[in-house]
Amino acid sequence: MSMELDVRRIREDFPILRRQVNGRPLVYLDSAATSQKPEAVLAAVDRYYRETNANVHRAIHTLGEQATEAYERARARVARFVGAGDPRGLIFVRNTTEAINLVAWGWARQNLKPGDEILLTEMEHHSNIVPWQLVARETGASLVYVRLTPDGELDWADFKAKLGRRTRIVAVAHVSNVLGTVNPVDAICSEAHRAGAVVLVDGAQSVPHMPVDVGAIGCDFLAFSGHKMLGPMGIGALWGRPEILEGTEPLFGGGEMIAEVFPDHSTWNELPWKFEAGTPNVAGAIGLEAAVEYLEGLGMEAVAAHERELSRYAYERLERVEGLRIYGPRPPEKSHAGVVTFNLLSVHPHDLSMILDQRAVAVRAGHHCAQPLMRWLDVPSTARASFYVYTLPEEIDILAEALEEAREYFSHVLLG
Amino acid sequence: MSSLDELYRAVLLDHYTRPRNRGVVEGDGSAVDLRNPSCGDTIHLTLRLDEAGRIAEVRFLGQGCSISQASASIMTEAVKGKPAAEAVALAERFKAMLRGEAELAPEDGDLAALEGVRQFPVRVKCATLAWNALEKALATATGGRAEGAEG
Numbered sequence: 372m373s374m375e376l377d378v379r380r381i382r383e384d385f386p387i388l389r390r391q392v393n394g395r396p397l398v399y400l401d402s403a404a405t406s407q408k409p410e411a412v413l414a415a416v417d418r419y420y421r422e423t424n425a426n427v428h429r430a431i432h433t434l435g436e437q438a439t440e441a442y443e444r445a446r447a448r449v450a451r452f453v454g455a456g457d458p459r460g461l462i463f464v465r466n467t468t469e470a471i472n473l474v475a476w477g478w479a480r481q482n483l484k485p486g487d488e489i490l491l492t493e494m495e496h497h498s499n500i501v502p503w504q505l506v507a508r509e510t511g512a513s514l515v516y517v518r519l520t521p522d523g524e525l526d527w528a529d530f531k532a533k534l535g536r537r538t539r540i541v542a543v544a545h546v547s548n549v550l551g552t553v554n555p556v557d558a559i560c561s562e563a564h565r566a567g568a569v570v571l572v573d574g575a576q577s578v579p580h581m582p583v584d585v586g587a588i589g590c591d592f593l594a595f596s597g598h599k600m601l602g603p604m605g606i607g608a609l610w611g612r613p614e615i616l617e618g619t620e621p622l623f624g625g626g627e628m629i630a631e632v633f634p635d636h637s638t639w640n641e642l643p644w645k646f647e648a649g650t651p652n653v654a655g656a657i658g659l660e661a662a663v664e665y666l667e668g669l670g671m672e673a674v675a676a677h678e679r680e681l682s683r684y685a686y687e688r689l690e691r692v693e694g695l696r697i698y699g700p701r702p703p704e705k706s707h708a709g710v711v712t713f714n715l716l717s718v719h720p721h722d723l724s725m726i727l728d729q730r731a732v733a734v735r736a737g738h739h740c741a742q743p744l745m746r747w748l749d750v751p752s753t754a755r756a757s758f759y760v761y762t763l764p765e766e767i768d769i770l771a772e773a774l775e776e777a778r779e780y781f782s783h784v785l786l787g
Numbered sequence: 788m789s790s791l792d793e794l795y796r797a798v799l800l801d802h803y804t805r806p807r808n809r810g811v812v813e814g815d816g817s818a819v820d821l822r823n824p825s826c827g828d829t830i831h832l833t834l835r836l837d838e839a840g841r842i843a844e845v846r847f848l849g850q851g852c853s854i855s856q857a858s859a860s861i862m863t864e865a866v867k868g869k870p871a872a873e874a875v876a877l878a879e880r881f882k883a884m885l886r887g888e889a890e891l892a893p894e895d896g897d898l899a900a901l902e903g904v905r906q907f908p909v910r911v912k913c914a915t916l917a918w919n920a921l922e923k924a925l926a927t928a929t930g931g932r933a934e935g936a937e938g
Contacts, residue, residue, distance in 0.1 A: 721826055721852035722795075725907065729791050738827045745827075751850050752827050780795070 376669060376677045382761045384409040384665075395731035398766045403548055403576060403710050403757030404735050405598045408662075412601055415661035419654045427653055428627055428644070442653045445660035446643070452663045453574075453593060454584030455610050459642040462609045462616075463656050467575040468498040469622075470594030470609035471542070473646065474571050475502035477619040478592075479540060485511030488537040490568070492517040492525055492554075493747050494547040497740040499573045503542060512539070519747060523550040523699045531562065538568040545577035549739045549755065550699035551682065551710035553577075560589035569615065575599060579666075579759070580708055581675035591615050597655060601760075602662035606655030609646075616642050623648040666760075674760055678709030681758040685711045685767045692774045698748055709758035712739075715774055718781050720754040726780055727754075730773040732766075790906050795853065798900035799861075803853040808863035810846040817927035819920045823912050828855040832920040836928050841870050847917060854901075854910050859917035861897045871925045871932070878918040885911045 382388050385407045390397045399407060419441065425434035427442045443458070450461035464470045479489070489503045493516050507514050515538070518529040525543075534541070541563045545556050556572050563570045571592040577583055578593070579600030585593050592615070597606040611619065621628055621639060625648035630638040639645040666674065682702045689695055694716040700707050715723055720736035727734055735755045738745045745752060756770055811818075815833035822829045828851030837843040845867055847859045866874040881898055883889035885905055891898050904914045 719852035721854075721910070721913065725794070725910070726791065729789075737825065742827075751829075780791075 376673050376760060378677070378761060378763050381669070382763075384411065385761050386410065386413075388761060392731035392733070393729055398730070398732040398769050400756040400758065400762070400766065400770060401733045401735050402759035402762070403599070403755065405604070406579065406601050406759055407761065408603070408658075409601055409665055411665050412603065412658050412661045416603055416654045416658040419657045424654075426650055438653055442651065442656050445656040448660045448663055449608055449656075450610065452667065453578060453595075453608075453610055454586045457613060460610050460613045460616060462611070462643045462646040463651055464607050464609055464646075465605055465652070466596040466598070466607040467573060467594045468502075470592075470607055471498055471571065471573065472502045473609050473622045474540075474542075474592050474594070474611070474619070475506045477622050477646070478569075478615065479503070479506045479512075480509055481618070481620055483507075483510040483512040483539055486537060487512040487539045488515050488535070489513070490515050490517065490530075490533055490538045490541045490563075492530075492543055493519050494523070494525075494550060494552060494741070494744050495542070495544055496548055496573065496575070497742070498575075499542050499544060499571075500743065516743070517543075522701075522705065523547070523552050524705065525552070525554055527555075530559070534562055534566050534568065536566070538563070538566055540569050540571060542571040542573065544573040544575075545583070546580070546708045546710075547699070547741075547744075548576050548710065549712050549741050549744055549753070551702075551707045551712070552700055553581075553706040553708055556590065557588050560591075564589070576708060576710070580678055582671040585610055597659040597662065600659075600662055601665055602659035603655045606652050606659050608659075613642055616646075619646075621645050621648065625649045627651075669760060677760065678758050678762075679703070679707070681762055681764065681767065682707045682709055682711060684764050685756065685758075685770075688767050688771045689713065689774070692771055692778070694778055695774060698753065709762070710755060711757070712753045712755045714750060714753050715778060716781075718777065720752045722781070723754050723774075723777055726777040727770070727773045730769065730776070732770055732773045734770070790903070793903035794907060794910070796900045796903060798897055799857045799903075800853065802857035802860040802897070802900070806847075806856060806860040808846045808860065808867070809848065811848060812844045812846050815924075817924045819924045819927070821916055821920045821923070823851075823855070823916055826851070826913070828852060828913055828916055830855070830859055830917050830920050832859075832917065832924050834921075834924050834928065836871060839870070840872075840929065841868060842866050842874055842925075843868075845921075847920075849917075851916070852910075852913055854904060854913040855916050858901055858914045859920075861900065862917045862921060865896065865898055866921060871929050875922055875925055878922050881918055882915055885914060 425438040427439040447458040450458040518526040569591040572590040574595040578595040593610040598604040628648040697713045724736035812833040818833045830849035834845040
């Protein structure tokens with residue numbers, strides 16, 4: 372396994388990267404929102420519909436059998452990708468949001484009572500806040516937030532102070548989608564377990580970008596989305612320790628998730644199918660398997676190293692753009708994923724993003740579904756550039772030049 | 788003129804940097820708060836009608852991109868002194884213009900600075916925020932009488 376990615380070669384696998392936007396080659400720096408898809412994933416989905424399409428777990432005929440086999444093989448492959456030997460713990464869902472909701476409604480609602488605490492952090496995405504607010508309202512449990520250091524890292528002392536006998540669950544992002552902070556989830560898990568709490572790791576921004584092993588981390592739940600890791604939209608996964616999942620209630624009732632149905636009650640199917648009511652996204656699962664295969668071919672260590680290097684370079688280059696304020700822990704001294712968030716003087720990120728778009732540079736602008744974190748940063752919104760396996764350092768140069776142009780463009784406003 | 792220059796016309800940038808009628812009309816019972824949840828643009832709009840039902844005073848506070856804030860400033864200037872029904876009609880005409888279904892009249896003045904937004908559909912909601920707030924405030928202030936009137 373090579374430790375360096377051949378990015379030019381990789382780019383040839385992504386048809387969308389041949390696109391022009393506003394007459395220039397696309398510079399796609401929004402992979403934290405969704406990644407682009409390689410031919411291998413597109414072909415796997417296409418092949419499934421052309422050659423194998425049938426409903427799973429129902430039909431006795433050949434196609435039904437092949438579709439079921441392909442779906443379950445995808446499950447085992449995706450489970451192995453996150454270090455889970457037992458595929459029974461891997462539940463296919465639509466996305467990270469659905470995975471977290473499954474834990475909130477299926478596990479937390481059954482297990483929390485008034486006085487219990489749900490421990491979150493100030494850097495969570497709305498999808499790891501709002502489900503807990505709903506469940507807290509339902510159960511009488513309360514929400515507690517771990518503070519951040521001025522650098523945008525978790526305040527470890529505050530975490531230790533807030534983790535207590537009342538803490539039943541800790542729900543934490545592995546990597547912040549705004550600050551790029553990489554949280555010490557393994558240490559969080561051992562502390563939490565010592566306090567008797569379970570841990571859900573939001574892996575939306577980590578599973579696509581670095582080696583993630585549920586055994587090494589020691590978490591109880593891991594949630595992630597396929598579309599951020601080269602896979603199709605509409606497929607994601609919740610991994611849970613099978614012992615905990617046995618005691619977790621299904622989120623949806625319907626076909627496939629039952630063992631026996633009587634007029635007044637039903638019994639549930641075994642793991643993982645008790646959580647997969649109705650016809651699942653078979654093509655999505657197969658596409659995700661192809662994405663996992665592609666990433667494994669590159670090597671996740673190499674992917675992580677590539678993005679670390681891009682972050683380091685982005686900081687170095689963007690710090691030279693006059694008037695640019697960059698947020699989050701500074702690489703390489705601090706560990707930082709492939710996400711760089713910034714504001715240019717007083718230019719609103721939407722205005723900035725629009726000017727960058729004229730240069731075919733796609734960045735995210737807004738609150739990034741992290742309004743509590745925006746309040747912590749004391750800004751209404753920010754712009755964010757995020758990188759992936761197909762990102763070239765030259766694209767960071769183009770971003771920097773476009774930012775300099777934007778500053779020129781708005782100079783009469785900013786100086787006026 | 789590039790489409791970007793078309794969007795960020797001098798008049799628009801002038802309203803953005805030197806917003807008119809910023810503030811609060813004290814004692815207004817029809818204050819309206821609106822936001823674009825996807826981008827975080829906000830507006831707090833207050834106004835006062837005189838006995839004849841004209842907009843005697845209108846002020847806004849808010850946060851957001853140049854388009855949303857300039858549009859609010861331009862809106863306050865455009866509707867001040869107008870009868871409520873006329874202001875609602877203007878709001879409707881302005882929104883129809885952004886949808887590409889109507890043209891502005893010469894007397895609409897600075898509103899023309901926002902014509903460039905038409906080419907950028909993702910920014911239309913930024914430009915309409917203040918106008919939606921205006922319609923809501925007028926509906927409250929007039930007890931619904933200003934709705935659907937033709938100016």
